[in-house]
Amino acid sequence: MYVLGIIGSPRPKGNSHYLLSVFMEEMKIKGYSTKILDAAKLKINNCIGCGNCETKGECVFKDDFTSIVLPEIIKADSIVISSPVYFYAFPAALKSLIDRIQVLWSRKYRLKTNDFKTRERKGILFAVGASKGKDLFQGLKLTTKYFFDAADIKFETKLCYTGIDEKGKIQEHPTVNKDIKELASLF
Ligand SMILES: Cc1cc2nc3c(=O)[nH]c(=O)nc-3n(C[C@H](O)[C@H](O)[C@H](O)COP(=O)(O)O)c2cc1C
Numbered sequence: 761m762y763v764l765g766i767i768g769s770p771r772p773k774g775n776s777h778y779l780l781s782v783f784m785e786e787m788k789i790k791g792y793s794t795k796i797l798d799a800a801k802l803k804i805n806n807c808i809g810c811g812n813c814e815t816k817g818e819c820v821f822k823d824d825f826t827s828i829v830l831p832e833i834i835k836a837d838s839i840v841i842s843s844p845v846y847f848y849a850f851p852a853a854l855k856s857l858i859d860r861i862q863v864l865w866s867r868k869y870r871l872k873t874n875d876f877k878t879r880e881r882k883g884i885l886f887a888v889g890a891s892k893g894k895d896l897f898q899g900l901k902l903t904t905k906y907f908f909d910a911a912d913i914k915f916e917t918k919l920c921y922t923g924i925d926e927k928g929k930i931q932e933h934p935t936v937n938k939d940i941k942e943l944a945s946l947f
Contacts, residue, residue, distance in 0.1 A: 761792045761947075764836035768843025768854035770800035775930035779886040779919070780842035782937060786944030797829060799854040804829070807859040813866040817873065825860045833864070834875070838882045838947065839913055841904060845889035848899045858907045865910035876912035883913040884943070890925035919943065 765784055769776040784794045802824040812820045819826055833839065843850050850858065867873045885904045889896045897920040908915045919939055924930050 761787075761790075761837045762835055763787045763792050763794045763838045763840065763947075764832050765794065765796040765840045765842065766854065766857070767796060767798050767800075768841065768851050770851060770853065771844075771927060774844070774927050775888040775921075775924050776842040776844050776886060778928070778930050779888070779921075779936070779940065780840060782940045783840060783842075783884075783886070783944055786941060787947065790944070790947070792947075795832060797832060799857045800851070802828065802853070802857070804853065804856050804860060806856050807862055813863040814870045817863070817867045817871050819860065819863045821860075825857060829857060829860070830863065833861075833911055836881065837879070838884070839908070839911070840884045840886065841907075842886035843888075843900065845887060845896055845900060848896070850900060850903060855903070858903060861907050861910050864912075868910060868912065879912075881911070881913040882916040882947070883908040884916055885918040885920070887918065887920040888924040888930060889920075889922055892922040896920070896922055916946075917943065 765780045767777060767780055787794050804825045805821045805823050810820055843854055867875060887897050887900050905915055921933060930936055
């Protein structure tokens with residue numbers, strides 16, 4: 761099994777990095793192959809809505825999305841997104857990456873290529889945010905739902921933590937390590 765992590769936070773070694781690294785360690789213990797892509801470090805053009813992918817199934821841009829991200833997303837058996845909330849949405853670099861998933865949406869819904877027909881793929885969302893409102897993660901959950909749908913990934917589950925702001929704060933959370941280990945045991 762190949763597990764791909766995508767980190768949305770531009771803050772080095774921040775709270776969402778911690779969530780993803782604990783989960784990935786568990787995956788390694790199980791003997792799975794893992795890789796982490798850092799959205800903020802990749803050179804990804806913003807989707808320009810040109811429609812090329814809708815007719816040709818390919819993006820006009822040749823950048824890190826085309827050469828690194830897309831092949832990894834196609835190869836992965838499980839995908840884990842880990843991100844902070846930025847203004848009730850994903851940070852810009854990760855949102856830019858997700859917008860480029862339009863190429864998979866086009867292949868699935870316009871060109872009907874059935875690329876993942878024989879494969880069962882799973883996806884998870886880890887998220888953190890500083891405030892505590894009940895709608896804090898609504899934006900991230902919806903965007904993840906439609907990202908995973910375009911890539912034929914089953915949205916397995918999510919772990920979202922409110923009240924987490926300062927760097928490293930998540931490590932003080934009383935159940936976080938247990939939560940992640942329990943989740944990892946299902947994989
Ligand atoms: C640009 C920016 C926007 C943010 N927007 C929100 C927000 O809308 N709601 C919220 O609760 N926290 C918000 N936060 C706080 C982060 O979600 C919080 O600090 C989180 O723990 C950062 O995670 P990280 O360490 O993985 O980067 C924002 C932080 C930044 C820098």
